[in-house]
Amino acid sequence: MGAPPVHPDEPRQPPSSHDSSDESDSDEEDEPRHIKWDQDNPLPKNAPAYKHKEREIFLKAEQQKFDTSMQNRALDNYNNALACWESQPGRLPPSLPSVMVAGNLERDNGFWGMLGPGLLYVCKYNVVLAHSEAVGAAHALEGGKAIHPPSSLELQPNPRGFPMNIREITRMVRDICTRQPRWWNLLYLLADFHRIASNVRLEYCDLTMQTAVIRLDDEWADIRAQFDSMDPPDFIPLPQSCLTSNPHNANHSTGLVCPINGTIDQWYHYIAHHMHPGGRSTPSGIGMDTSFQVSIPHTWGYLLSMALSLENDHHGTCSTYSQIFAGIMAHPRWYSLRMDEINLSKGGSTIRIAESSNVLERMEWDAQGRDLSEDDVIKHLAVNGITQAMIDSAYPYGVTFIDRGLSTDSSHADFYLDINQHHHVLLDTYSIPPMIDAHQGWWYPDAHDDFEAPERWVGESSSTSLDCPVFDWFHVGEHYAYEWLAERPPPIGLASCVLSPQSLPLSVDEDVVMDLNMNGTLPITGPNLTLTGNVPCQDGTIAMAIAQMGGSIDASAQVATTHEDFDVGHLTLSVTDNTMQDDHSTFPTTRLDDVVKDSLTEIPKGGV
Structure with missing residues (x-):
């Protein structure tokens, strides 16, 4: 390819040295012609004064012409060099397709x-x-x-x-x-x-x-x-295969039908289409980047919370359960630590993590929601065989849930602030918890996902989805696990948090020459489930601020009362029909596919 063009304002290397004869030759070639003519045709010493005056005026005029031509030549060279530099495509970063x-x-x-x-x-x-x-x-x-x-x-x-x-x-x-x-x-x-x-x-x-x-x-x-x-752009008609129901609804009959007994991959599709940051059906804790890639650990935490939440929303118990559940997820190792504290306390009941079962049962609570405590939720998780490894895999979901609550001036801000304070104390000690391999990485949309569906851009009460603040979304390339919340650094007095092995280091900013042997490394299509270690775009520091979910509605606050059990082999999730205020926002059942089920077999029975 040769050397890339150099910006004309940048300093350049001095020309290579030559022998004296070459220098004298170049000097003679660069010498103005009128100077050389004057040297070759000197005036006689006895020439009249007016002759000398004419020669002086002539040489001065020729010198001005020469200076102007040299300036124009230098300006042309500068503009040509600048045009050459501006016309180059530059170098292609390794993760840019x-x-x-x-x-x-x-x-x-x-x-x-x-x-x-x-x-x-x-x-x-x-x-x-x-x-x-x-x-x-x-x-x-x-x-x-x-x-x-x-x-x-x-x-x-x-x-x-x-x-x-x-x-x-x-x-x-x-x-x-x-x-x-x-x-x-x-x-x-x-x-x-x-x-x-x-x-x-x-x-x-x-x-x-x-x-x-x-x-x-x-x-x-x-x-x-x-x-x-700018006015809205011209609407591009969608193919008939993308239309699902009533063309006059708020989503213009686009989008996907909510999964019923669906696999986790179907949930990724649905989340990518209907739960983008800023949407009116986006529950707290969902993680998505600006290319509509869905975070796997965020989805795992969301589905686990939805499957274990209370059956009846009695006096705000469902929202209370969701908040406490997210707080446990956001506290590294707290699930095991608190369980040990309860077991060591005098007169307290002993908590043991049940053996792995194929049924997850919702919590039953007849009292007020404010009477539901963290210990009650921990006991319920243990009864369902939820281990510390499963809790660790939902850490990003818990932190994002708390981040959204603090960023939107929630009425429970004091509760979230206490969780955030405790979160930093535990994070300083235990670092970011490791996650099960099957719960790492991003789900990538394939070529059949139509992400220009107008339900993301029009027909919603909130603003246009991509007009949300940047910390509502992950930027392409950011990691889904992060240490502190948006605009809330670690409290004063705590040691700086130690990066966990799961927090990938900052990648070296090395460009790759755009030649015929270079191919993009981030797939646009292909397998939807990709582990973190296999995705070059995961390089980078831990995201410090994302997923505020501004203007969204918390799914945990609106629940109907239809109960259903269904078997999925390793697990049977006992869930409640969650009905959202949207045309495609009914959450009747949740089924985990083999990706999640296989990960559960890696966890020892009886606890961590």
Whole structure:
């Protein structure tokens, strides 16, 4: 490939030294012609004074012409070097997906399915279309026709839709400012590109993405201000296979039907479609990143809480149980420690973790919810054979649940603050708990998941889902387990928390040359369940602030009373029909598939 272009403002290496003869030759070649002519044609000593005056005026005029030409040449060289530098695609970070187009390796503009509404990605050409171009291409695809990018697109400043280098993004901004034809399309494309780049860790961004984040928030702030005032984009009709029920409901008949006796993989699909941060059916504790990948340990904790929660919501007992349950999950080793304290206390009942059973029974509680204590919940977990390893695997769910309660000014803020204080004390001693292998990693959406379903963008009481604060979501590349909550560092007086082996270290920010041998390492499709150790995008520090779930509704607070037991081989989950205030938000039963069931066989019977 050769050496990459160098920015003209950067210092350059001095030229290699040559012998004196070469230097003299170069000096003679660079000497102005009028100086050399004057030296070769000297005036006689007895020449009249006006001759000397004419020679002086002539040489001065020629010197000014020479200086001007040298300045123009230097300016041309600078502009050419700058254009060469701005036209380079840069180097591709190892975890940013790539695609081969016409024999060249390019950044994959599909961005893990992060494109917003009104945009269409054509993977064959690595092109992103917007507005009428996207709608026309969608109709062509639905009719089984081959589509080609508009021929005029090659003449535009953005042949790939999204800018591929700094020169393209600069020209897009120029055309928007001067209101050139198609400037409205450019504005939508630039706005979505900026949103995607802002929701990806910096070491996952290429040069163009970094430029969009920095310059649109600084010198191009006037362009950035126009993003919030844009009208909704043209609606791209969904194929008939994506329509499920009444086309006049709030979700425009899109989305998925809530799993009934469903596998955990079906729950991942449903969560990705209907439980995004900021949605009105998002329960506390759900973890999702900006590419709609679902955190496996968060889902495990949520399903476990839903299966064990009280059968009847009597005087707020369900919400109380959920809060105490999340507090136990968020306290490293506290489940075993508190159980030992109870067993060692005089006159207290002895708690033993029951042998593994194929039935999980809901807790029964006839008193007020405020009378339900943490010890009661611990006893209920032990009766159901819940071990410390299973609790440890739900640690991210517990911390996210508490984080959401503190970030949304919950009426139980004092309770959550006490949990957070105790959380740091235990974390300082025991670090982040290890998780069962089957409960690690992310669930990846496949190519059949339509993440542009309008139920995530319109028809909801909350704001547009991706307009939520950034700490509501995981950024692509962040780890799902973190130590302290959003804007709440460890309390003063505690030693700094020690990273657990599960908390991956900060990856070295080394770029990879965009050559023909480089392929992207983060899959867009493929196996939905991927362990943390096999996913390059897991590199990075522990996320410090995520999952506030602002504007969401806690699923634990709205429960119906239909009880049902069903066998899944290793486990039978006794659950309650949880009815949410949404067209697709009924939670009748929960079935764990072989991924979770196999993990339970690794746990010794009788406790930790």
